[in-house]
Amino acid sequence: MGYLNCSKEALAKEKEALLKAYESYKAQGLSLNMARGKPSPEQLDLAMPMLDSIHSAVECSAEDGLDCRNYGELEGIFECRMLFSDLLGVNPDNVFVGGNSSLNMMFDAITTFMTTPLYEDTTPWLNVPDRKFICPVPGYDRHFGITGFYGFEMIPVPMNSDGPDMDVVEKLVSSDSSIKGIWCVPKYSNPTGITYSDEVVKRFAALKPAAKDFRIMWDNAYCIHDISDTPDTLLNLMDECEKTGNEDLPVMFCSTSKVTFSGGGVAAMAASKYNMDFFKRRYNFATIGFDKVNMLRHTKFFKNFDGIKAHMAKHRAILEPKFNVVLEKLTSQLADAEIASWTNPNGGYFVSVNVLNGTAKRVVELCREAGVVLTGAGATFPYGNDPDDSNIRIAPSFPSVEELTKAMDIFCVCAKLAAAEKLS
C-alpha cells in the first residue's frame, strides 16, 4: 500500500498494525548493531594465518635484506609499497606506507596543509580564515570530522548515481580560492555504494581550481571490496591527471583495515612526486619509520595482488548474503509503501536508505528503542545536518545473517511507522 496516496483510514489502520508489530519487537529486548562498517569476526578470522607468517629472525628480513624489526625505511618496505601500488594503480615510487589507519594518514595530510604551505606563495590553511572544503553528501562522517575539527566551512554538494554533481564542483572550485579540497570515496562510496563514472573522474582530472593548493582527498577505501559478479570499475584518476597535467591534484589513500584487521592493518597513501616530496619533508621529522614488521606480515601473507584478490573473494562470500538480506527486506517490506528509496551497491560496506523526508531521526530513535543501533541520522552530512532528515546508512557487515534479518525487519517496521506517524 502506497502511504502517500492511501486514505486516512487505511493509514490509521496500517499505523496501528505497525505499532503492534513494533511493540512486540521491543518486548524481545534485542541488542543488534548496524551502525558502523565493522568487519564481522568471521571476516577477521580469514586473516588469522597472517599472524603466523613470521617465526624466525631470518624471516624478518625484507626482500632487500633489511631487518624489519629495526629502525629505518621511512616510506615503508618496498614489497609493501608494491602491493599498495597495485591497489591504488600508481607507481610504487609514489606510494608511502604508514601505520594501521588510512584515516590517520588523511588527518595527517590535512594537518600538514594546515601548518605548512604547499608552495612558496601559498598560506598554511590554518591562516586562511575562511577556509572551505567540499563535502559530497551523503558522505563519510569521519571525513567531515577532520575538516570540522580544523574549522573548515564544509560545503555540501549532491552525490548523484555517478559521483558528485560535477557542475557544482567545477563552479565552486574554479571560483573560490578559499576552497581547499574535496572529500571523495570514489569506489563503492560511503554510504551510497556508487562508483564514480569515467566522465566524473575525467572531470576531476580536468579541474581548474582557483586555489593553487587545492587537493582532492581520494579515499579509495573500497578499491577491491566487490560483492558482485558485475563489480564496478573505477577509472584511474592519477593516469587521467597525468594527461591533463594535474597530477598534483589528488592525494590517494587506502588500507587493509577491511582486508586483514581493522585494528591491526596497514595503510598507505599515494601522490605525485611533488606532493610526496612535500609530505616526506615532514615525515622525515615525524617518525623514523612505521611498523615494518606488520608490513612484512602482510606481504608474506598475500605475496602479491592476486593473493589479495583471492582473499577478498572470501570476504565477498561472507558479505554478499548479508547485503542480500538487507536488499530483500527493503524490497519486500518497504517497496509497496513507497516511502523509501535505497541503493543496490556492487561492493563496499553500506546500503544507503532515504526514508520519508523528515523521518530519519525518528526511524533511528524507534530502532534504538527496539534494540537496533543505526548510524545517527544526519551523520552522513557535515555538521550532522541532513536538511531533508531522510538519509540513513545501513552497515550490514558486523551482525550475523540471523541478527541482520531480525534487525532489518525492525528497521522496515520503524521506517514505515515513522512515515505513518508523519503522514497522519
Added chain:
Amino acid sequence: MGYLNCSKEALAKEKEALLKAYESYKAQGLSLNMARGKPSPEQLDLAMPMLDSIHSAVECSAEDGLDCRNYGELEGIFECRMLFSDLLGVNPDNVFVGGNSSLNMMFDAITTFMTTPLYEDTTPWLNVPDRKFICPVPGYDRHFGITGFYGFEMIPVPMNSDGPDMDVVEKLVSSDSSIKGIWCVPKYSNPTGITYSDEVVKRFAALKPAAKDFRIMWDNAYCIHDISDTPDTLLNLMDECEKTGNEDLPVMFCSTSKVTFSGGGVAAMAASKYNMDFFKRRYNFATIGFDKVNMLRHTKFFKNFDGIKAHMAKHRAILEPKFNVVLEKLTSQLADAEIASWTNPNGGYFVSVNVLNGTAKRVVELCREAGVVLTGAGATFPYGNDPDDSNIRIAPSFPSVEELTKAMDIFCVCAKLAAAEKLS
C-alpha cells in the same frame, strides 16, 4: 703523554705515529657503524617469541573481551595502558597508547600545539611568530628536528651532570612567554647518559612559566634501560607536579622500540587529565584507534612490569659488555693524552665524548674515511651547531663486540690525530 703540555717535537713524533696507525686502519677497508642508537640483531632476537604470542581468534580478545582485530578503543587496550603506566609511573587513566613510535607521538603533540590553542586565551603556536623552545645541549637530534621543522628558535641550555642548568632554564621560562617548551630525556639522557637529579626534577615541577601553554616534553625513552648494578633512579615528575599544582606542565613519552622491536614496537604518552582531554579531542578525529593487535602481542608477551624488567636484564647482558669496550678503549687510549672527556652512564644507549675543542668535525671525517661511521659532529646541538666543535655521540649497541673493539681503536687514533693536527 699529555698533548697540551708536551714539546713541539714530541707532538710531531706522536702525530707521525698516529698517521701511520691511521693509514694502516684505512688500508683495511672496514665498514663499521656507531652512528645511531639501534639495537643489535641479538637484542631484537630476544623478542622473537612475542611474534608467536597470538594464534587463535580467541586469543585476540583483550582482557575486557574486546576483539583487538576490530575497530575501536581510541586510547589503547587497558592492559597495555597498565603496562605503560608502570613504565612511566602514572595512573593508567592518564596513559594513551599509540602506534610504533614515541617520536611520532611527540611530533603529533607539538603539531597539536601548533594548530590548536591549549586554552581559550592562548594562541596556536603556528601564530606565535617568535616561538622558542629550550634545547638542553648536547641533546637528541630528532627532538631538535621537530622544533626545527616547525620554525622554533631553539635556545641551547647547558646540560650538567645532574640535568639541564636549571638556573638558566628557570630564568628563561619565567621571563619570556614566547618560550613554549623544553625537550628532556630525563633518564640516561641522549647523549650524555646522565639522569636528572631529584633537585632538578623538583625544580622542573616548580617552574613558573610566563607562557600559560608552556609544556615540558619529558621523553623517558630509557626509563628501564639499565646496564649497571647501580642503576640511576629518576624522581617521578608527575608526582612532584601534583605537589606543586603544576600537573599540566609535563607530557611524558616512552616506547618499546628498544625493548621489543624498533621497527614494530608500541609507544605511549601520559599527561594530566586536562592535557589528555585536549589531546583526545584531536585523536578522536585523527584515528579510530592504533594497532591493538600489536598492543595485545606485547601484553601477552610481557604479562606485567616484572616481565619487562626480566626482559631488560637480557638486553643488559648484551649491551653492558659493549659499553665496557667503549669505556675501556677511551680510558686506555685517550686518558693520557688529556684531550678528551667522556661520560660513564649506568644505562641508555650512548657514550658522549668531548674531544679537543675544534676537532669534532675532523674526528668524524677521519673516522668516516677509515670506514667508521659516527653521528655527525654537531648533531647533538640545534641547527647542528656545536659552538665548541667538541661533542661526539658514540652509539655502541649495534656493532658486535669485535667490530666495536676495532671501531673504538680507530676512533681513539682519530681523536688523537685530530688533536695533534690542531695543536701542531
